[in-house]
Amino acid sequence: xxxxxxxxxxxxxxxxxxxxxxxxxxxxxxxxxxxxxxxxxxxxxxxxxxxxxxxxxxxxxxxxxxxxxxxxxxxxxxxxxxxxxxxxxxxxxxxxxxxxxxxxxxxxxxxxxxxxxxxxxxxxxxxxxxxxxxxxxxxxxxxxxxxxxxxxxxxxxxxxxxxxxxxxxxxxxxxxxxxxxxxxxxxxxxxxxxxxxxxxxxxxxxxxxxxxxxxxxxxxxxxxxxxxxxxxxxxxxxxxxxxxxxxxxxxxxxxxxxxxxxxxxxxxxxxxxxxxxxxxxxxxxxxxxxxxxxxxxxxxxxxxxxxxxxxxxxxxxxxxxxxxxxxxxxxxxxxxxxxxxxxxxxxxxxxxxxxxxxxxxxxxxxxxxxxxxxxxxxxxxxxxxxxxxxxxxxxxxxxxxxxxxxxxxxxxxxxxxxxxxxxxxxxxxxxxxxxxxxxxxxxxxxxxxxxxxxxxxxxxxxxxxxxxxxxxxxxxxxxxxxxxxxxxx
Amino acid sequence: xxxxxxxxxxxxxxxxxxxxxxxxxxxxxxxxxxxxxxxxxxxxxxxxxxxxxxxxxxxxxxxxxxxxxxxxxxxxxxxxxxxxxxxxxxxxxxxxxxxxxxxxxxxxxxxxxxxxxxxxxxxxxxxxxxxxxxxxxxxxxxxxxxxxxxx
Numbered sequence: 001x002x003x004x005x006x007x008x009x010x011x012x013x014x015x016x017x018x019x020x021x022x023x024x025x026x027x028x029x030x031x032x033x034x035x036x037x038x039x040x041x042x043x044x045x046x047x048x049x050x051x052x053x054x055x056x057x058x059x060x061x062x063x064x065x066x067x068x069x070x071x072x073x074x075x076x077x078x079x080x081x082x083x084x085x086x087x088x089x090x091x092x093x094x095x096x097x098x099x100x101x102x103x104x105x106x107x108x109x110x111x112x113x114x115x116x117x118x119x120x121x122x123x124x125x126x127x128x129x130x131x132x133x134x135x136x137x138x139x140x141x142x143x144x145x146x147x148x149x150x151x152x153x154x155x156x157x158x159x160x161x162x163x164x165x166x167x168x169x170x171x172x173x174x175x176x177x178x179x180x181x182x183x184x185x186x187x188x189x190x191x192x193x194x195x196x197x198x199x200x201x202x203x204x205x206x207x208x209x210x211x212x213x214x215x216x217x218x219x220x221x222x223x224x225x226x227x228x229x230x231x232x233x234x235x236x237x238x239x240x241x242x243x244x245x246x247x248x249x250x251x252x253x254x255x256x257x258x259x260x261x262x263x264x265x266x267x268x269x270x271x272x273x274x275x276x277x278x279x280x281x282x283x284x285x286x287x288x289x290x291x292x293x294x295x296x297x298x299x300x301x302x303x304x305x306x307x308x309x310x311x312x313x314x315x316x317x318x319x320x321x322x323x324x325x326x327x328x329x330x331x332x333x334x335x336x337x338x339x340x341x342x343x344x345x346x347x348x349x350x351x352x353x354x355x356x357x358x359x360x361x362x363x364x365x366x367x368x369x370x371x372x373x374x375x376x377x378x379x380x381x382x383x384x385x386x387x388x389x390x391x392x393x394x395x396x397x398x399x400x401x402x403x404x405x406x407x408x409x410x411x412x413x414x415x416x417x418x419x420x421x422x423x424x425x426x427x428x429x430x431x432x433x434x435x436x437x438x439x440x441x442x443x444x445x446x447x448x449x450x451x452x453x454x455x456x457x458x459x460x461x462x463x464x465x466x467x468x469x470x471x472x473x474x475x476x477x478x479x480x481x482x483x484x485x486x487x488x489x
Numbered sequence: 490x491x492x493x494x495x496x497x498x499x500x501x502x503x504x505x506x507x508x509x510x511x512x513x514x515x516x517x518x519x520x521x522x523x524x525x526x527x528x529x530x531x532x533x534x535x536x537x538x539x540x541x542x543x544x545x546x547x548x549x550x551x552x553x554x555x556x557x558x559x560x561x562x563x564x565x566x567x568x569x570x571x572x573x574x575x576x577x578x579x580x581x582x583x584x585x586x587x588x589x590x591x592x593x594x595x596x597x598x599x600x601x602x603x604x605x606x607x608x609x610x611x612x613x614x615x616x617x618x619x620x621x622x623x624x625x626x627x628x629x630x631x632x633x634x635x636x637x638x639x640x
Contacts, residue, residue, distance in 0.1 A: 039614050040614050043615075044501065044615035044616070059499060059500060059501045059502075059530065060501075130590060130593065134593075138594060145534075145537075145594060148534060163529065163530065163531060
């Protein structure tokens with residue numbers, strides 16, 4: 001059996017290996033997506049006061065600390081049986097929306113855009129943000145930097161610290177904002193809405209107006225008909241901070257909708273011998289392997305899945321774009337993995353619009369930011385939508401609030417089965433007997449998982465290197481036939 | 490000269506946090522309003538955000554090289570950092586690209602960037618402590634950073 005190794009994946013937090021095994025004919029026999037495991041987080045947490053968890057868990061990952069901080073804070077609300085004040089909830093959601101603006105901006109311009117703006121076959125040295133800005137214009141580059149910078153200021157102002165917020169407490173937050181801060185956030189929110197609109201225009205110009213790209217988006221190579229998961233509000237609209245988890249089947253029909261505390265009744269984890277990462281699946285459908293369809297418990301929670309799982313967006317401009325997307329893609333739900341980039345930009349616009357709504361809320365500057373907990377802690381579960389998928393924190397403590405058990409299901413892990421399936425399908429469709437394996441071809445395989453914005457830093461962590469890409473091809477006897485590499489010194 | 494000493498890494502992931510520990514110790518020995526000591530777990534564009542506006546930047550990070558010995562310290566320039574851990578987050582962009590981007594967009598970029606890296610042994614187990622080999626290297630790394638600040 002021949003073996004192709006892509007090691008590690010480029011532009012990805014965490015060190016992953018994709019092993020593609022060829023059969024004797026030169027076609028793809030099997031594909032494995034492997035990541036190393038970080039060990040001992042549960043043990044590390046045991047014996048610590050639960051109130052420390054929002055600070056500790058956000059250190060797991062260098063990419064989405066704000067998501068961990070928020071899921072953890074919500075788990076503490078549940079643990080201490082306390083309802084945060086209305087202002088506290090709004091401040092949390094305002095910070096979280098600013099975080100979404102920065103995170104989605106980064107993903108689109110740094111990771112996704114190079115493939116489309118420069119083209120999937122462009123050499124890696126050009127297929128990056130510098131190439132994108134050189135082609136699209138310095139003005140846009142400035143807008144990317146400015147939007148991120150301003151929203152980091154929002155995160156710092158509300159959260160108390162840049163990058164690692166320290167404001168989440170059981171029952172509320174640690175500080176209020178004043179009118180001067182509010183006014184500045186409102187300006188940033190409004191400019192973020194404009195940036196969201198601009199980004200959708202870039203997508204429209206670069207991808208949708210290019211028939212070759214649109215055909216690729218709609219191609220079977222990048223399609224998987226799975227269940228879709230996402231948090232929704234009381235009107236079944238997309239919400240990142242709060243609500244119930246809703247799952248729709250591959251036809252778009254609601255399969256289940258549950259409160260965070262019931263997650264274990266709906267999600268179970270499958271284990272494979274070849275990887276440390278687990279594969280969450282829908283318990284009430286069952287694990288049927290790495291397959292599509294209604295009978296398979298595989299689900300996805302990506303921006304596209306969140307839009308599939310909801311009935312719409314809660315803000316007007318994002319709703320317009322939502323309708324446009326489904327009308328272009330031929331109806332709802334959509335299962336086109338590459339269209340996830342589009343959905344991500346609609347979420348970016350929604351997050352910015354939501355910032356405007358929240359910052360204009362008369363309660364936002366109220367000093368009533370905390371309900372002091374009085375109940376005895378026991379068990380708490382908190383769920384938010386992290387940019388990379390539904391993020392669950394589950395803590396069990398003794399009566400003093402000391403952690404006895406901690407379980408986390410992080411965003412990327414939810415999509416692990418689907419990521420493996422997407423890579424395999426792309427590899428099977430693109431690597432054919434007798435066809436030369438080029439870097440451009442391998443990049444197309446990478447494009448199959450890039451939409452998941454996978455971040456292995458939670459489940460694992462990055463290992464050294466400037467993301468060199470190495471592909472080794474072995475013959476049926478395991479002898480090395482060919483090696484392709486880039487970025488390896 | 491406006492100077493930034495930036496420790497990078499994950500303080501709860503064993504040797505991954507060595508850069509932050511070195512920066513903290515450097516900070517305890519300094520009292521100069523021109524020098525800012527900071528820590529970050531970030532890479533790529535967020536790193537760019539951190540260094541814009543400074544004249545001189547010293548970054549301390551963990552590293553894993555193929556033949557390195559745990560605790561070994563290297564003095565590097567941005568061009569040859571390719572195996573430094575956090576400076577090359579593939580989720581975003583590496584430091585060299587971030588610096589190029591800053592120049593392209595006419596941001597106020599530092600004139601001099603020096604990177605000290607410490608060879609890590611364990612970066613997969615959660616712990617607030619470094620391994621003994623790396624722990625022992627911290628005083629020397631602190632000394633090197635202080636000398637760099639004078640030089």
